[in-house]
Amino acid sequence: MNFTSPESLIFWTTIIFILFFILLSKFAWKPILGAVKGREDSINKALASADAARLEMQSLNEENQRILQEARVERDAMLKEAREIKEKMIADSKLEAQVQGAKMIEQAKMAIxxxxxxxxxxxxxQVSSLSLDIAEKLLKAELSNKDSQTQLVEKMLDDVKLN
Structure with a gap:
C-alpha cells in the first residue's frame, strides 16, 4: 500500500474523517448540541424576560399616567375647594363687617x-326755669302797683268770659 497514491489518500482521509465523525458524535456532538440548545433556551428565556419586562414597564407607565391623572384631578379639586373656602371666608367676613357696621351705625344713631x-x-x-324767672319778674313788676293788679284781674276775667 502506497500512502502517497491518490486513492489511498482518499481512503485514509475518508477513514480518518469517519473515525473523527464517530468520535465527535460520541463525545463532542451531544455536549456541543446541548450547549447550543442551552444557549438557545437561555436566549429565549432572556427574550421572554425582556418582553415581560417591557410589558411590565408599559403597564407601570400606564399606571403612572393614571396615578398622575388622578393626582391632577385631586389637585384641581383641592384648589377648587380652597378657592371656594377662600371666597366663602371673604363673603362671610364682608357680611360680618356689614353687620358690625350696621350695629355700630345703629348704636351711634341711638347714642345721638x-x-x-x-x-x-x-x-x-332751662327754658322752663327761665320762663318761670321771667314770669316771676314780670308778675312782680306788674303786681307792684295797685292799678296794674286791677287791670290784670279784669283782663283775666274778660279772657275767661270769652272762652
Missing part, C-alpha cells in the same frame, strides 16, 4: 338720639 333727647330735656328745663 339719646344725647339729643337729653339735650332737649336740658333745654326744656
Amino acid at each position: 338720639e339719646n344725647e339729643k333727647n337729653a339735650a332737649m330735656a336740658e333745654i326744656k328745663t
